[in-house]
Amino acid sequence: MLRQRAEDLARYLADQADADDLGEHARVLARAADLATCPLDQSAGEENAYAVYDRLMADAVARLIDDYPTANVMV
Numbered sequence: 001m002l003r004q005r006a007e008d009l010a011r012y013l014a015d016q017a018d019a020d021d022l023g024e025h026a027r028v029l030a031r032a033a034d035l036a037t038c039p040l041d042q043s044a045g046e047e048n049a050y051a052v053y054d055r056l057m058a059d060a061v062a063r064l065i066d067d068y069p070t071a072n073v074m075v
Contacts, residue, residue: 002033002036002037003030003033003034003036003037005033006026006029006030006032006033006034007030007033009026009029009030010023010026010027010029010030012026013026014026031056031059034052034056035049035052035053035056038052057075061073061075
């Protein structure tokens, strides 16, 4: 429920004019909710917190590369 509400907020703010900063904060909130609601048990496969963390980090790097194509990124 927490993750869904955060995602709803992110979508709502993304639709608002001049909401770039707010939208980014909402996306961070949605990612945090996603991670906070995942089990730590590795038997959960792709839905465990470790796999979700890795996916979120990869998404963040991809977003940085998209936003700043000439920047150098080191992970």
